[in-house]
Amino acid sequence: MRRxxxxxxxxxxxxxxxxxxxxxxxxxxxxxxxxxxxxSEDDVIRHGYEMIPRNVSFAGYRMMFEAPEAxxxxxxxxxxxxxxxxACGAFLTAMTAYVIQRPDFKYRNVISFYIYLTSVFxxxxxxxxxxxxxxxxxxxxxxxxxxxxxxxxxYILIMKSFFRSIPDAIVESGKIDGAGEFAIFLKLxxxxxxxxxxxxxxxxxxxxxxxxxxxxxxxxxxxLIPLQLFLYNLVNKAEALNNLAGQTGIPMTELPKxxxxxxxxxxxxxxxxxxxxxxxxxxxxxxxxxxxxx
Amino acid sequence: MRGSPxxxxxxxxxxxxxxxxxxxxxxxxxxxxPLAGMVLxxxxxxxxxxxxxxxxxxxxxxxxxxKSGKAWLVTSNTVLYNAAFIVSGLILQILVAIVVAEIAGxxxxxxxxxxxxxxxxxxxxxxxSFVYNLFNYDVGSINGILRALGIEPVDFYGNPNYWSYILxxxxxxxxxxxxxxxxxxxxxxxxxxxxxxxxxxxASIFQRIRAITLPLMIPTVMILLLLxxxxxxxxxxxxxxxxxxNNGLLFDATDxxxxxxxxxxxxxxxxxxxxxxxxxxxVLCFAIIMTSNFIVKRIQPDYSLx
Numbered sequence: 001m002r003r004x005x006x007x008x009x010x011x012x013x014x015x016x017x018x019x020x021x022x023x024x025x026x027x028x029x030x031x032x033x034x035x036x037x038x039x040s041e042d043d044v045i046r047h048g049y050e051m052i053p054r055n056v057s058f059a060g061y062r063m064m065f066e067a068p069e070a071x072x073x074x075x076x077x078x079x080x081x082x083x084x085x086x087a088c089g090a091f092l093t094a095m096t097a098y099v100i101q102r103p104d105f106k107y108r109n110v111i112s113f114y115i116y117l118t119s120v121f122x123x124x125x126x127x128x129x130x131x132x133x134x135x136x137x138x139x140x141x142x143x144x145x146x147x148x149x150x151x152x153x154x155y156i157l158i159m160k161s162f163f164r165s166i167p168d169a170i171v172e173s174g175k176i177d178g179a180g181e182f183a184i185f186l187k188l189x190x191x192x193x194x195x196x197x198x199x200x201x202x203x204x205x206x207x208x209x210x211x212x213x214x215x216x217x218x219x220x221x222x223x224l225i226p227l228q229l230f231l232y233n234l235v236n237k238a239e240a241l242n243n244l245a246g247q248t249g250i251p252m253t254e255l256p257k258x259x260x261x262x263x264x265x266x267x268x269x270x271x272x273x274x275x276x277x278x279x280x281x282x283x284x285x286x287x288x289x290x291x292x293x294x
Numbered sequence: 295m296r297g298s299p300x301x302x303x304x305x306x307x308x309x310x311x312x313x314x315x316x317x318x319x320x321x322x323x324x325x326x327x328p329l330a331g332m333v334l335x336x337x338x339x340x341x342x343x344x345x346x347x348x349x350x351x352x353x354x355x356x357x358x359x360x361k362s363g364k365a366w367l368v369t370s371n372t373v374l375y376n377a378a379f380i381v382s383g384l385i386l387q388i389l390v391a392i393v394v395a396e397i398a399g400x401x402x403x404x405x406x407x408x409x410x411x412x413x414x415x416x417x418x419x420x421x422x423s424f425v426y427n428l429f430n431y432d433v434g435s436i437n438g439i440l441r442a443l444g445i446e447p448v449d450f451y452g453n454p455n456y457w458s459y460i461l462x463x464x465x466x467x468x469x470x471x472x473x474x475x476x477x478x479x480x481x482x483x484x485x486x487x488x489x490x491x492x493x494x495x496x497a498s499i500f501q502r503i504r505a506i507t508l509p510l511m512i513p514t515v516m517i518l519l520l521l522x523x524x525x526x527x528x529x530x531x532x533x534x535x536x537x538x539x540n541n542g543l544l545f546d547a548t549d550x551x552x553x554x555x556x557x558x559x560x561x562x563x564x565x566x567x568x569x570x571x572x573x574x575x576x577v578l579c580f581a582i583i584m585t586s587n588f589i590v591k592r593i594q595p596d597y598s599l600x
Contacts, residue, residue: 003498004496004498004499007498007499007500008498008499011396011397011499011500012397012398015393015396015397016397016399016402018389018390018393019390019393019394019397019403019406019410020406022386022390022406022410022470023405023406023409023410025467026409026410026412026413026467026470026471027409029421029424029427029428029467030412030424032424032427032428032435033423033424033427036427036435044433045432045433047438047441047442048430048432048433048434048435048437048438048439048441049427049433049434049435049438050435050438051435092316092317092320095313095314095316095317096313096314096316096317098313099310099313099314100314102310104307105307105310106299106303106307107300107303111314111317111318114318114321115317115321118321118325118326120579120580120583120584121329121576121579121580122325122328122329122576122579123325123328123329123330123331123332123572123576124328124332124555124569124572124573124575124576125552125555125556125559125568125572126331126334126555126559126565126568126569126572127328127329127330127331127332127334127345127569127572128324128328128331129559130331130334130339130345130565131324131327131328131331131345132324134341134344134345135327135344135345136323147324148324150320151317151320151321156317180309181307181309181310181313182309182313185313206415209417210416210417210418210419211417212417212418212419213531213532217560228417228419229419231419231420231423232419232422232536235419235422235423235426236422236539258433261423261426262423262427265420265423268417268419268420269416269420272415272416276412276415277408280408280411283411283414283472283475284475287472287475287476287479288479
């Protein structure tokens with residue numbers, strides 16, 4: 001008995017050590033960003049970014065507020081993108097998944113195959129890009145940001161397995177009451193599927209909010225650049241930094257060039273940090289739903 | 295036509311057909327048309343003639359791709375990086391799941407789990423900022439520490455050797471919390487009476503994990519392993535592009551098929567050759583997915599993709 005409790009204590013100690021180290025490693029880059037964004041530019045130039053700011057300075061943040069137009073415009077693009085994307089994406093995904101799981105729909109397997117095949121065999125980036133630009137005229141088009149993430153086979157699968165768990169009797173009862181197929185889906189089935197809908201909405205929202213690839217491929221007009229690409233340009237391209245600086249009217253020599261990059265990163269992380277505690281559980285349910293693929 | 299099965303189904307389930315129509319049109323436009331556009335790989339693309347009007351080039355694009363010496367480099371990089379991600383991820387994530395399932399202290403455990411999952415929510419652009427913040431030569435945190443200790447700073451961006459470790463770190467950093475949830479779900483699903491029986495028989499916690507938890511996880515682990523092997527020729531573009539960027543000094547060590555295709559398309563505008571490289575990748579992907587799916591189907595039909 002004594003050996004067992006000693007083993008248990010050893011396991012607890014090792015377990016906490018392991019998880020504790022991993023958690024610290026997860027937090028470290030985020031901590032460094034916050035600390036760096038609050039450092040003074042002089043300290044950063046002289047000593048590099050540090051764990052704890054030597055002199056706390058809000059110069060990086062102030063610079064963003066001096067010229068908020070471009071940042072607010074990108075923020076508006078990202079918000080619009082996420083809202084439109086989730087509304088359309090979640091609804092269309094649910095509707096598609098509902099139809100291809102209906103046992104009395106004869107062509108459900110043919111259509112499922114038609115959809116799944118696209119995840120197994122793709123044309124690759126190049127033909128897709130040429131089609132999008134030269135045939136669908138997606139360059140500098142808001143739709144170019146919506147279309148690429150609108151449907152996802154994995155989310156269709158999650159919704160499909162969710163709908164499968166709803167008894168057929170509900171659909172039958174709707175039919176007996178004389179409701180049309182679309183009304184049955186909208187008024188009877190969809191409300192029951194709310195937890196599943198919440199999960200895929202979260203995944204879709206994350207995908208749109210965090211997307212930068214479509215914008216990098218198709219957008220070069222300032223008014224359509226989402227927040228992520230704005231941040232990318234600011235960190236990686238000197239001209240983006242100079243543009244922002246030009247709008248603030250701060251003399252070049254006094255610009256907090258380094259800290260503004262991190263302040264902008266903090267601005268992009270912050271909304272996620274606020275919603276994270278409320279939505280975390282939907283990710284967990286998504287994993288369990290995805291695991292029992294139908 | 296009136297009597298055909300399709301027409302009968304159409305009159306019977308008209309609304310259902312209409313409901314699935316957006317998806318059919320979407321996949322036709324954005325997946326099947328580009329699939330037809332793969333003929334680009336065999337063409338000498340001209341902007342004025344379009345995909346289907348451009349003159350044929352036979353296998354010239356492929357020849358160019360394979361003779362450039364890049365084909366083998368980017369393929370082996372893709373496979374080796376993915377293999378390293380799969381193996382390291384598997385070990386770290388299973389350990390997290392086992393520890394979370396077994397240790398006491400509900401709130402501390404919850405807090406740590408929450409921390410580990412957080413990176414899953416951040417974009418790769420933000421990860422790019424982290425990398426800049428850590429590894430920049432002049433202002434990076436790591437070189438700041440080295441300078442403070444009186445050690446010569448390291449030029450990370452000029453030396454390809456460090457980057458495989460950096461990529462490995464951030465790939466695990468991003469996905470450890472999320473993927474360990476899958477394994478945790480398996481452990482939670484194990485019949486509790488097995489653990490109780492082991493307890494009564496006097497098994498220690500380590501024996502219990504080795505004799506019950508791990509063996510019962512094997513089916514799920516096998517399936518996930520095979521599924522990730524199915525994607526072994528697909529590089530994670532976001533990861534590689536945000537961390538390495540367009541730094542030519544690092545390409546030999548960090549270029550994967552996806553970044554190579556992207557650069558050939560956007561920067562060198564070499565449409566035919568990048569389409570050929572893309573088609574080469576698609577064929578490899580398809581072959582390995584079919585193989586791994588075939589094996590999954592043999593072991594556990596419920597988990598096969600199709």
